[in-house]
Amino acid sequence: MDIVTPELGLIFWQLVIFLLVLFLLAKFAWKPILLALRDREDSIDNALRMAEQAKLEMQNLKAGNEKLLADARHERDQMLKEGQNIANQLVEKAKTDATEEANRIAQQARESIQQEKNQALAEVRNTAAQLSVDIAERLLRRELADPAAQQKLVDEYLKDVKLN
Amino acid sequence: MKRLLTLFFCLCTFAGFAAEPTEGGEKEEAFNPGEMILHHIGDSHEWHWFSTDDNHFTSYLPIIAYRPGKGLSVFSSKKLAAEPHPAREESPSRKRAAGGSHSEGPEYDGLMLREGKLMTADGSKVYDLSITKNAVALLGSAVLMLVVFTSVAAGYKKNQGRAPKGIQSFFEPIIIFIRDEIAKKSIGPKYERYMPYLLTVFFFIWFNNLLGLTPGAANLTGNIAVTATLAIITLVITLFSANKNYWAHIFATPGVPKLLLPIMVPVELIGAFLVKPVSLTIRLFANITAGHIVILSFISLIFIFRSPAVAPISLAFGLFINVLELLVAILQAYIFTLLTAMYIGGAVEEHHHDEEHALDMQTGPAGSVIPNPAAH
Incomplete structure (x- = not known):
């Protein structure tokens, strides 16, 4: 029954040596090992997290780029449309301006014709009046000389007038 | 020769040696496997490596004994070993090493080994702190x-x-x-x-x-x-x-x-x-x-x-x-x-x-x- 009886000496040495080993290993082996393992796991975790983040950022960037591109395209369309509008407006305006000018010139021409006509009429009226006065003068003079000749003269003048 | 055989067993966990059993088995009384096994799984005050026909190869380890009143004594376990080399003749130490029965080792400083246990000659208390x-x-x-x-x-x-x-x-x-x-x-x-x-x-x-x-x-x-x-x-x-x-x-x-x-x-x-x-x-x-x-x-x-x-x-x-x-x-x-x-x-x-x-x-x-x- 020797093997099931613990011996004092071995218990003593086991206690002393095991605790010494425990202390030394804890200090010089387990602590640095466990620390290094945790550090490495942390760094792997961090790296994975950062990769995930980078992926997300990349996606965001891509989405941003696409949005920018779409915006630019939209703006270009807008600008083209505006340009068209402005061009159309310009043509329209030119047309109306030209029409107006033409109308104005025609109006002016009409007015000046009217004026000339009025002037001419006034001149005719003046000439007719002058003539009438001349005739009347000559008539009057003739009457003083011979009535028959006078009559004859009136007739002559009237004939002249009609001829004019 | 029985002891020779049993000593041989120190190598027997190393299977290669067991393949060449010596012819001497029949000369002795029956081989006792129980003793041999218990010796192998137990502790001892010396480290027996192996034996040849003529020699034991054993490292004797230090004995550290504490006796109340007498204090600490430290010495080699060789001093308590029953018989030094060569081990040809029948010797108690070989008997002990071979399975440990009834060996009567010498006394040293009032201490002796009996069946692998450290004891005092006068039967007083001893604490065995040996490096076994x-x-x-x-x-x-x-x-x-x-x-x-x-x-x-x-x-x-x-x-x-x-x-x-x-x-x-x-x-x-x-x-x-x-x-x-x-x-x-x-x-x-x-x-x-x-x-x-x-x-x-x-x-x-x-x-x-x-x-x-x-x-x-x-x-x-x-x-x-x-x-x-x-x-x-x-x-x-x-x-x-x-x-x-x-x-x-x-x-x-x-x-x-x-x-x-x-x-x-x-x-x-x-x-x-x-x-x-x-x-x-x-x-x-x-x-x-x-x-x-x-x-x-x-x-x-x-x-x-x-x-x-x-x-x-x-x-x-x-x-x-x-x-x-x-x-x-x-x-x-x-x-x-x-x-x-x-x-x-x-x-x-x-x-x-x-x-x-x-x-x-x-x-x-x-x-x-x-x-x-x-x-x-």
């Missing part, structure tokens, strides 16, 4: 562990931020397994404080189990003093980390009627202070010792039948058991460490009611739940 074979093996394994694990630690310093290399990459998965599968799962969030002990106890048991399988080596983890000491250290750590829930569980077990407490308290106390450490002690001791006994028994068959024809069968079975022992070596280290972690886990557990457990199982993170059969 197992103590030497213990020292050797301690040095081995220190060398191995400081070089592993050095690897982490050298390969900082890089992949592990060499010995470091061999031990890293094991260390991580102990941390993640044993400590984190059994102890919970406070596992870090107990990692050094768990790792040390695991590798101590594993290394010594393997060293114990080496031919000529001591059977350290198959010694009840060693396993008992480990179990007691586990018990002390458990008791010192125990929180009030643990004590409440022992002295006022929840859900137990007051009337039953006089029965329950002793049961819980026995469970915590006696059953757990004793089961740890015996499990490791018995597993390792049994393995050695089985291997030695197979080898003994050759000498019991006194026929070399048995050798191949013996060797085949011996080899099989030896390989099995390699598995048992790491398995027992794992079991001891796991149970230690579970006992500590039960002691540091924050909550201890069943309904809380059930709730936590559903909601808590996996690591926070402590599976602890020992606490219920």
Whole structure:
């Protein structure tokens, strides 16, 4: 029954040596090992997290780029449309301006014709009046000389007038 | 010649030697396998390596004896060895070395060895603190562990931020397994404080189990003093980390009627202070010792039948058991460490009611739940 009886000496040495080993290993082996393992796991975790983040950022960037591109395209369309509008407006305006000018010139021409006509009429009226006065003068003079000749003269003048 | 044969067995764990049994078996009285085996798995004051026909190759180890009143005496165990070399003639020392019966070694300084036990000539009290074979093996394994694990630690310093290399990459998965599968799962969030002990106890048991399988080596983890000491250290750590829930569980077990407490308290106390450490002690001791006994028994068959024809069968079975022992070596280290972690886990557990457990199982993170059969 020797093997099931613990011996004092071995218990003593086991206690002393095991605790010494425990202390030394804890200090010089387990602590640095466990620390290094945790550090490495942390760094792997961090790296994975950062990769995930980078992926997300990349996606965001891509989405941003696409949005920018779409915006630019939209703006270009807008600008083209505006340009068209402005061009159309310009043509329209030119047309109306030209029409107006033409109308104005025609109006002016009409007015000046009217004026000339009025002037001419006034001149005719003046000439007719002058003539009438001349005739009347000559008539009057003739009457003083011979009535028959006078009559004859009136007739002559009237004939002249009609001829004019 | 019987003794010659039995001495020969020092090499018999080393199977190659057993294949050439000497012809001398029949000259002597019956070979006693029981004595031989017990000698091999036991401790002794000298380290017997092997013997030839003419010589013993034995290292005599220091005897350290403390006698109340007389103080400490230190001397070589050679002074107590019955008969020095050569060992040709029948000598008590050879008898003792060969299985240890009735040897009458000389007396020195009032001390003598009787059946491997240190005694005083006058029958007074003596404390034997000798560096026995197992103590030497213990020292050797301690040095081995220190060398191995400081070089592993050095690897982490050298390969900082890089992949592990060499010995470091061999031990890293094991260390991580102990941390993640044993400590984190059994102890919970406070596992870090107990990692050094768990790792040390695991590798101590594993290394010594393997060293114990080496031919000529001591059977350290198959010694009840060693396993008992480990179990007691586990018990002390458990008791010192125990929180009030643990004590409440022992002295006022929840859900137990007051009337039953006089029965329950002793049961819980026995469970915590006696059953757990004793089961740890015996499990490791018995597993390792049994393995050695089985291997030695197979080898003994050759000498019991006194026929070399048995050798191949013996060797085949011996080899099989030896390989099995390699598995048992790491398995027992794992079991001891796991149970230690579970006992500590039960002691540091924050909550201890069943309904809380059930709730936590559903909601808590996996690591926070402590599976602890020992606490219920």
